[in-house]
Amino acid sequence: MESRLAARLAELRTERGWSLDDLARRTDVSRSTLSRLERAEISPTAALLSRLCAAYERPMSRLLAEVESEPPQLVRADAQSVWHDAPSGFTRRSVSPPHPNLRGEIVEATLSPGADITYDSPPPVPGLEQHIWLLDGQLEITTSGTAHTLTPGDCLRFRLWGPTRFRNTGPDTTRYALVVVLP
Template structure:
């Protein structure tokens, strides 16, 4: 997580902080209960919900798992209702500077549709681990457009190079690593079960 000071009112970070608080409240959980379920300290959760901290990709992945949402769906919930045509300039971008991960929601999730397309960019040396599948059984297709990404799914490591596609149903942890020397750019297609 990154220290960010107070999130700018109306910003994506501020809306994300508010949505995380709403999700906890909707379930009737205290911060202590969410801490127990997620393994994240109560003080960190409190600061996230107040918009004082910006979550890393791994932390956001942990919370998505607890709330049984894909990261895309959570981020979509803090954006306005997406239109059918999503111009490149209006595609939401989320950055995790600490890990070197940039995520662009090319085709955001939409009510009634099960698939979405994400563009991911990992800087050389970037390393992201997700403890669990956000939604067990979610189908993923990862098509590497540039560079190389080492992806571990179900304990099996795959080296996915430019032009290669890895597809799987995610049930447990996953790990993404860009060995470099250049960044990796890939398209991720997510299909909910």
């Protein structure tokens, strides 16, 4: 999947007629990092992928779906794609991947103890509807400048307009379901 992701990122840049320098200016990511990413020499972190998605104006889930084969109607647990960002302690399982004829998707995410991820670039799709249902652990989510503390069973729903922060505030791994509804 990583090689397909690298190829798709290079393709998106080329489609727009941008040089690596152009993309570096738009994302505030070094030209060398972008080049290594497009050659699949490195794997993107969640934060880096978020910046690229903002530049390309698409949700991360849509980008990841573009590098997967057409998903079947029934998505068996062992067929769900998993992406892991080891440095940040973030794992993302595409439970119900995006599909061209559907507007929603479900993601299962886990954050290691102490994980603290900030997405400070503009959202790839302003106003994207999200519902986060905390299954295990403790999670603090900051959106639109307001911090929300979730405990198991709580659901935070919002439209994504600006920076967000996800912080595991407990001693154990945090697990949550994210439902994304495309406009």
